[in-house]
Amino acid sequence: MDFAVLVDCNSFYASCERVFNPSLNNKPVAVLSNNDGCVIACTKEAKKIGIKMGTPFFKCKKLMEENNGKFFSSNYTLYGDLSNRVMDVLVSYPAEHEIYSIDEAFLLFNNETIKSIFAIGRDIRYSVKRLTGVPVSVGIASTKTLAKIANHIAKKSKNGVYVFCSQKQVNKVMKITPVSEVWGIGRQYSKKLQKNNIYTAEDLCKMPDTWIRKLMTNRGLQTVWELRGYPCVPTTSDRVEKKGINTSRSFSHLVTDKHELYEALAYYTTLNAEKLRKQNSCTQMVCVYLSTNHFRDGPQYRAAHTISLPTATAETPLLIRAAYEAMDKIFKSGYSYKKTGCLFLGLIPEISNSNNLFFKTYYKSAEQNMMKVMDKVNEKYGRDTLRYASTGIKRSWTMNRKLLSPAYTTSWKHIKNVEFSEK
DNA sequence: TCTGGGGTCCTAGGACCC
DNA sequence: TCTGGGGTCCTAGGACCC
Numbered sequence: 001m002d003f004a005v006l007v008d009c010n011s012f013y014a015s016c017e018r019v020f021n022p023s024l025n026n027k028p029v030a031v032l033s034n035n036d037g038c039v040i041a042c043t044k045e046a047k048k049i050g051i052k053m054g055t056p057f058f059k060c061k062k063l064m065e066e067n068n069g070k071f072f073s074s075n076y077t078l079y080g081d082l083s084n085r086v087m088d089v090l091v092s093y094p095a096e097h098e099i100y101s102i103d104e105a106f107l108l109f110n111n112e113t114i115k116s117i118f119a120i121g122r123d124i125r126y127s128v129k130r131l132t133g134v135p136v137s138v139g140i141a142s143t144k145t146l147a148k149i150a151n152h153i154a155k156k157s158k159n160g161v162y163v164f165c166s167q168k169q170v171n172k173v174m175k176i177t178p179v180s181e182v183w184g185i186g187r188q189y190s191k192k193l194q195k196n197n198i199y200t201a202e203d204l205c206k207m208p209d210t211w212i213r214k215l216m217t218n219r220g221l222q223t224v225w226e227l228r229g230y231p232c233v234p235t236t237s238d239r240v241e242k243k244g245i246n247t248s249r250s251f252s253h254l255v256t257d258k259h260e261l262y263e264a265l266a267y268y269t270t271l272n273a274e275k276l277r278k279q280n281s282c283t284q285m286v287c288v289y290l291s292t293n294h295f296r297d298g299p300q301y302r303a304a305h306t307i308s309l310p311t312a313t314a315e316t317p318l319l320i321r322a323a324y325e326a327m328d329k330i331f332k333s334g335y336s337y338k339k340t341g342c343l344f345l346g347l348i349p350e351i352s353n354s355n356n357l358f359f360k361t362y363y364k365s366a367e368q369n370m371m372k373v374m375d376k377v378n379e380k381y382g383r384d385t386l387r388y389a390s391t392g393i394k395r396s397w398t399m400n401r402k403l404l405s406p407a408y409t410t411s412w413k414h415i416k417n418v419e420f421s422e423k
Numbered sequence: 424t425c426t427g428g429g430g431t432c433c434t435a436g437g438a439c440c441c
Numbered sequence: 442t443c444t445g446g447g448g449t450c451c452t453a454g455g456a457c458c459c
Binding site for chain 2: 032033034035057072101117244246247249250253402
Binding site for chain 1: 454456457458459
């Protein structure tokens with residue numbers, strides 16, 4: 001039989017914090033979003049005391065303190081590195097691999113028996129934990145959507161592995177799975193379905209295809225077919241290049257000064273351009289947006305503007321200039337701004353951009369070599385070793401990360417000290 | 424005081440073409 | 442009274458995911 005195996009790290013960000021800090025084991029741990037805004041990951045101990053995903057930090061700070069738990073700012077350097085290690089273990093298995101997100105991956109196995117696939121699931125769980133320190137759960141079924149459901153069950157089970165062994169077993173689970181818990185069915189669709197008296201995965205499967213397609217488009221129909229046991233969600237791991245590249249951050253405080261705003265924008269554009277060059281693309285459009293804080297009373301304003309470039313490029317200075325031009329179109333003084341961002345659209349491969357007679361091609365330019373040097377230096381010696389003056393020196397707008405843990409695995413300065421004492 | 428960020432896919436409808 | 446039909450391309454907006 002063929003099987004879809006979903007490996008999902010347990011409360012990944014929080015587990016990463018535990019890997020190098022075992023004193024956190026069995027205690028509530030939660031990780032916060034940028035600017036220490038709200039909870040984006042929490043361990044089961046944290047859930048137990050009533051901490052929920054998405055809750056603002058200031059609303060649950062006290063609860064955590066009372067229960068001897070700990071919060072962390074998000075440390076993407078650490079999580080990214082541990083994610084790579086987990087994925088390295090997973091791709092060593094003889095299967096088709098699809099790395100789906102920072103903390104989960106599908107492995108597709110052919111010609112296995114229930115017994116052999118169960119053994120593989122247990123081995124995966126054991127190996128990942130031993131080699132990386134990260135706990136994972138494994139859900140196994142005939143389709144990815146069912147594997148997701150299996151994974152939910154595995155998360156709650158003792159040995160962390162769950163296999164759908166028979167159609168009878170699938171039916172039993174579908175009866176008690178709320179439709180809102182099905183992968184691919186979010187809040188809006190759940191509401192619509194409930195209005196039509198569809199509450200469980202089983203209810204949904206019984207509906208006719210035409211009706212499902214009308215309500216939830218072809219994607220929704222795909223989901224239902226997967227629930228019925230026919231694999232039809234395609235593998236996406238061969239898609240490497242992104243279609244759009246975006247960088248935006250909320251500020252640590254409200255920004256009214258035009259100079260500060262432009263400085264932040266230049267910085268986000270620089271980060272965007274680095275991502276662009278990393279995938280060997282050029283961009284044809286630069287879109288800039290900004291907004292005030294919609295959680296607050298007071299005058300609100302949000303706007304966006306897109307500039308089409310005369311020739312596609314990946315040169316940071318040109319992109320900063322375009323971003324400024326876009327910002328000039330939308331900036332209004334008198335407002336307190338919370339956020340700005342920069343989005344590149346219409347990405348094309350670097351090499352194909354050589355057919356414009358009127359401009360020097362990006363591909364051959366000396367500027368490109370300079371970009372390469374900058375990227376290399378910054379990669380080796382750390383971000384911002386070489387930087388543009390327009391991105392600011394003091395950067396008073398940068399986000400708050402007051403509870404940041406060390407970058408244990410990627411910086412010599414932060415490496416963990418272990419002391420032995422003789423007894 | 425304090426409420427994240429970065430993606431994907433699909434569809435309807437308008438503009439335009441012959 | 443009567444006003445074609447069949448395409449393509451683009452964009453905005455809505456849904457989803459982690």
